[in-house]
Amino acid sequence: MPNLQRWLFVLSTIGLLSVVETDVRSGEPDGKRVLLTVDYGDGVQKKFTSIAWKEKMTILDMLNVATRHPRGIRFKYRASGSIALLTSIDDLKNEGGKGKNWIYWVNQKLGERSFAIRSLSAGDHVLWRFGTYE
Template sequence: MWRVAKHVSAGCVLGLAIVYSVAGPARAAAAAEPAKATVAMVIDYDDGVEKHFQLAWKPGLTVLDVLQAAQRHPRGIQFVYRGERDTAFLTQIDDLKNEGRGRNWLFSVNGQLGQRGFAVTEVKASDRVRWQFTRYK
């Protein structure tokens, strides 16, 4: 009986040594890789439904780029805008169009209402972009 237990113990030690020699370097390599930078975006349809996206970030990324990345996502969005750069104006996300004097699509970054056009507003890693279909207050 003692020999079996001794044999099992030696086998366990050998097995653990093999696992560690294989998994140890892999863990070290994974720990050395920096986490991929992302930006979060929420589309708030103002009816209790929201779509959430976690999208890859890179330097120079704008709110328009974030929308386009969400559009390419397998369960993405569709959107319509007119104009370019400073004059770009979003008119529709999915089936909700701006209403003029009613509700319209407004964006914020980290809780701050956009102060420039969405096509030129740059975002940083870990920023949170929110598009909300609401009345301007």
């Protein structure tokens, strides 16, 4: 009987480990996500690692999703047609001119067009940094 108890213990342990492994793996990105990092320029960052990517998603869409997170962001922008200018994130406002402003990168490349129309692909990493153009 002790051998039977030992085998039952081993089998139940293996079963438990497979459940734990499944739970851990389910938290891994599936390639259908986009990552948003907001860098306030003072050593503080917010990272959103589980924003679900959708077909035709833009950076503006991504920011709107981030506002709905319990510890999300608030942002303001001005728009005219397809042109949009981000003016603040979490009450940190653009300084204009040669001051600090919100600047975005996608996959470490400086944004070249309005964030309102810049489409994203699954796996893209968007960084908004409060800083100066270099």
